[in-house]
Amino acid sequence: MNNTSKVPVREQDPKVRATNFEEVCLGYNQEEAMEEAARCLHCKNAKCISGCPVSINIPDFIEELKNGNLKESYKILSSSTALPAVCGRVCPQETQCEGKCIRGIKGEAVSIGKLERFVADWARENGIKPEKPTIHNNRKVAVIGSGPSGLTCAGDLAKMGYDVTIFEALHESGGVLIYGIPEFRLPKQKVVAKEVENVMSLGVKIENNVVIGKSMTIDMLLGEEGFEAVYVGSGAGLPKFMGIPGENANGVFSANEYLTRSNLMKAFKDDYDTPIIAGKKVAVVGGGNVAMDAARTALRLGAEVHIVYRRSEEELPARREEVHHAKEEGIDFQLLTNPKAILINDNGWVKGMTCVKMQLGEPDASGRRRPVEIPGSEFDIEVDTVIMSLGTSPNPLISSTTEGLEVNKWKCIIADEENGKTTKTGVYAGGDAVTGAATVILAMGAGKAAAKGIDEYLSNK
Amino acid sequence: MYKILKAEKLADKIFLMDVEAPRIAAHCEPGQFIISKLGEKGERIPLTICDYDREKGTITIVFQEVGASTYKMARLKAGDSFTDFTGPLGRPSDFVQEDMNTLRGKKIIFVAGGVGAAPVYPQVKWMKEHGIDVDVIIGSKTKDMLILTDMMEAVTKNLFICTDDGSYGFSGMVTACLQDLVDKGNKYDLCIAIGPMIMMKFMCLLTKKLAIPTVVSMNPVMVDGTGMCGACRLSVGGETKFACVDGPEFDGHLVDFDLAMKRQQQYKTEEGRAFLRAQEGDSHHGGCGYCGGDK
Numbered sequence: 001m002n003n004t005s006k007v008p009v010r011e012q013d014p015k016v017r018a019t020n021f022e023e024v025c026l027g028y029n030q031e032e033a034m035e036e037a038a039r040c041l042h043c044k045n046a047k048c049i050s051g052c053p054v055s056i057n058i059p060d061f062i063e064e065l066k067n068g069n070l071k072e073s074y075k076i077l078s079s080s081t082a083l084p085a086v087c088g089r090v091c092p093q094e095t096q097c098e099g100k101c102i103r104g105i106k107g108e109a110v111s112i113g114k115l116e117r118f119v120a121d122w123a124r125e126n127g128i129k130p131e132k133p134t135i136h137n138n139r140k141v142a143v144i145g146s147g148p149s150g151l152t153c154a155g156d157l158a159k160m161g162y163d164v165t166i167f168e169a170l171h172e173s174g175g176v177l178i179y180g181i182p183e184f185r186l187p188k189q190k191v192v193a194k195e196v197e198n199v200m201s202l203g204v205k206i207e208n209n210v211v212i213g214k215s216m217t218i219d220m221l222l223g224e225e226g227f228e229a230v231y232v233g234s235g236a237g238l239p240k241f242m243g244i245p246g247e248n249a250n251g252v253f254s255a256n257e258y259l260t261r262s263n264l265m266k267a268f269k270d271d272y273d274t275p276i277i278a279g280k281k282v283a284v285v286g287g288g289n290v291a292m293d294a295a296r297t298a299l300r301l302g303a304e305v306h307i308v309y310r311r312s313e314e315e316l317p318a319r320r321e322e323v324h325h326a327k328e329e330g331i332d333f334q335l336l337t338n339p340k341a342i343l344i345n346d347n348g349w350v351k352g353m354t355c356v357k358m359q360l361g362e363p364d365a366s367g368r369r370r371p372v373e374i375p376g377s378e379f380d381i382e383v384d385t386v387i388m389s390l391g392t393s394p395n396p397l398i399s400s401t402t403e404g405l406e407v408n409k410w411k412c413i414i415a416d417e418e419n420g421k422t423t424k425t426g427v428y429a430g431g432d433a434v435t436g437a438a439t440v441i442l443a444m445g446a447g448k449a450a451a452k453g454i455d456e457y458l459s460n461k
Numbered sequence: 462m463y464k465i466l467k468a469e470k471l472a473d474k475i476f477l478m479d480v481e482a483p484r485i486a487a488h489c490e491p492g493q494f495i496i497s498k499l500g501e502k503g504e505r506i507p508l509t510i511c512d513y514d515r516e517k518g519t520i521t522i523v524f525q526e527v528g529a530s531t532y533k534m535a536r537l538k539a540g541d542s543f544t545d546f547t548g549p550l551g552r553p554s555d556f557v558q559e560d561m562n563t564l565r566g567k568k569i570i571f572v573a574g575g576v577g578a579a580p581v582y583p584q585v586k587w588m589k590e591h592g593i594d595v596d597v598i599i600g601s602k603t604k605d606m607l608i609l610t611d612m613m614e615a616v617t618k619n620l621f622i623c624t625d626d627g628s629y630g631f632s633g634m635v636t637a638c639l640q641d642l643v644d645k646g647n648k649y650d651l652c653i654a655i656g657p658m659i660m661m662k663f664m665c666l667l668t669k670k671l672a673i674p675t676v677v678s679m680n681p682v683m684v685d686g687t688g689m690c691g692a693c694r695l696s697v698g699g700e701t702k703f704a705c706v707d708g709p710e711f712d713g714h715l716v717d718f719d720l721a722m723k724r725q726q727q728y729k730t731e732e733g734r735a736f737l738r739a740q741e742g743d744s745h746h747g748g749c750g751y752c753g754g755d756k
Contacts, residue, residue, distance in 0.1 A: 169547065169685075169687050170685065170687075171498055171505075171544070171545040171547070179685075179689070208545070209545050209546060209547040210484060210547075211547060211548070211550065211687055214488075214548065214549055214550055214687075215484045215485060215488065215547075215548065215549070216484065216488070235689075236689075237688060237689070238688045238689070238691065238703065238706070239689070239690070239691040241691070241694075241701060243701075247701070248694060248695075248696055248701065248720055248724065249723075250723060250724060250726070250727045251727075253691075253692070254690060254691035254692075256689055256690045256691060257684060257690035257691055257692045260684050260685060260689065260690050261684060261690075264684075264685075265504070265505070265684065266502070271502055272502040273502055273503050273504040273529055273530055274504045274505070274684075275728045277727070277728070347723075348720075348723035348724075348726075395687070395688045395689070395706070396688075396706065397687065397688065397706065
């Protein structure tokens with residue numbers, strides 16, 4: 001066995017998968033997983049654990065897997081994470097657990113993510129659920145949002161014995177796991193719905209179609225509804241646009257709209273009522289994971305897709321695996337390119353985009369080299385659809401209706417990183433509502449910290 | 462599930478329903494809307510709230526059958542249910558927060574075009590409940606399409622009805638009716654005009670000329686209705702606004718109606734296809750039967 005590289009994982013052929021919405025990565029089978037598990041050195045002072053925002057005992061779950069004790073392995077996993085089948089698929093492992101793996105110094109890190117996915121999938125396929133809490137303290141906690149942060153916080157609180165209700169604005173539960181991340185990266189029925197069920201099997205209740213800030217306020221939750229604490233995991237918010245001419249033309253969408261139509265409303269399936277405009281020639285503006293998701297969705301709907309990003313390949317914020325997959329599937333990358341205007345035909349539809357070439361200058365506040373325009377390098381590209389994937393600004397629905405809940409200059413809710421505590425007594429917050437758009441696992445880490453914070457607060461109350 | 466307690470046909474293709482939704486009925490205000498969804502595969506449809514009963518916990522909606530989803534909704538009866546019913550969404554009308562004395566000092570006219578009578582009704586009712594007399598114009602194409610006139614009559618002393626074809630009341634469009642009232646010496650400090658986009662556009666052109674500040678309620682394409690998708694964006698005073706969180710009511714003199722109307726056409730082809738599918742059910746094979754649905 002070659003110990004310096006990972007056991008390769010099977011994937012759908014790029015040509016085939018570019019035309020379907022089935023999962024791209026097929027995952028390990030047991031034999032492959034056990035072989036990969038054997039690569040783990042089971043370090044005494046395991047650095048990988050410190051790289052994991054929810055501190056999974058990685059060497060121990062891998063050790064049990066290596067020995068074929070899958071049930072035991074799942075028990076270790078599920079004691080730290082409410083969503084292992086999700087994390088195994090969408091975490092940026094290369095910068096977290098796997099980024100710290102000793103194996104990575106002279107070769108490839110242990111494929112921790114794929115092992116986590118294998119164990120979680122095995123447990124689901126064999127009907128194994130997380131262990132039910134044995135204590136109940138009958139104290140009510142409300143969680144706003146059923147995304148990764150809310151589910152994690154709710155699951156942890158339920159395990160501590162709290163009576164938890166999640167309020168979800170949309171008709172389906174899972175937040176960004178449902179509306180944002182596409183089926184081909186994270187299957188909805190097979191994986192997300194089952195992980196949500198697992199959290200509910202801990203006794204967590206979910207009430208859908210309740211928009212906190214509108215249907216009810218946080219003060220009502222803490223007052224007449226009888227909750228002793230509230231966790232705000234309401235997610236990212238309003239899509240940003242560039243403010244360039246033509247941006248409100250027909251055929252210009254936010255990545256959020258495009259993905260919500262396809263993922264939440266299943267517009268990619270013929271028998272669902274919600275429409276989506278697939279586009280024939282699509283430009284996706286931006287270079288994050290969401291941009292990759294939108295681009296690969298448009299590709300699967302039959303379009304020729306170009307990603308337009310103002311910095312170079314090195315600065316692409318998306319996970320390396322997503323960029324690699326996008327390229328394999330035939331998506332074209334127009335790097336160091338920035339849109340200046342969207343061109344419109346007589347009927348108000350997009351017919352093209354004027355772009356300008358960029359070069360990298362001095363590093364900016366983010367430490368990345370700042371892109372600057374190359375004068376006179378403007379050129380037009382012909383497209384019929386433009387998808388803006390530029391991040392989000394916080395949703396004001398909760399902050400504007402909750403007195404005493406302070407926000408920072410970016411309008412994100414101010415919360416203590418240690419315990420999720422906000423400026424309002426009994427109210428905790430975490431995830432994208434606090435940090436701005438980030439990753440699933442960081443949101444989960446915040447949910448976990450807040451569950452501890454809420455427990456400490458209520459235990460001393 | 463959200464049970465339908467009453468389902469009534471008001472006019473050709475226009476329906477009224479009372480829906481059990483206690484959480485929404487408890488806190489909604491005039492100007493706000495809900496999103497309904499029918500079945501697992503249904504669309505999320507935004508509809509302005511026509512009335513609410515806080516005690517019974519019901520919301521009244523009025524809708525026009527225009528596409529696949531409203532076609533299916535129109536076929537529901539009392540006892541059936543909506544799969545999802547969310548709200549109240551959007552901001553309440555500005556006057557809800559306004560100082561009562563300032564508001565009482567204003568002469569207000571409401572103008573409802575077609576199904577626009579539904580969102581206008583709770584506002585006029587609110588005014589009556591707060592002891593404010595307002596004028597109301599209800600207009601439609603023809604007599605048979607007039608809706609909610611009885612309900613409206615119960616909440617205003619000054620109801621003016623007009624029809625485009627002159628089959629009932631004042632003969633002419635709502636704009637002509639308002640011009641007529643002004644010509645007769647009526648002075649207004651505020652106009653609240655709700656109806657089809659084209660009607661709101663022309664109403665705003667008129668009130669701009671007459672120097673009457675005007676509020677309109679926009680109903681663009683929406684998906685989530687909570688600010689997440691940006692499908693409902695409009696240009697208001699040169700700024701991009703989201704109808705779902707910044708509206709749905711805006712200063713009509715600042716709204717770019719031409720852009721809004723173009724944006725409303727965006728999904729028409731797809732909607733037409735879905736409508737055929739809904740009507741033809743399993744026998745639907747796309748389009749006219751010749752192209753296989755790809756044209």
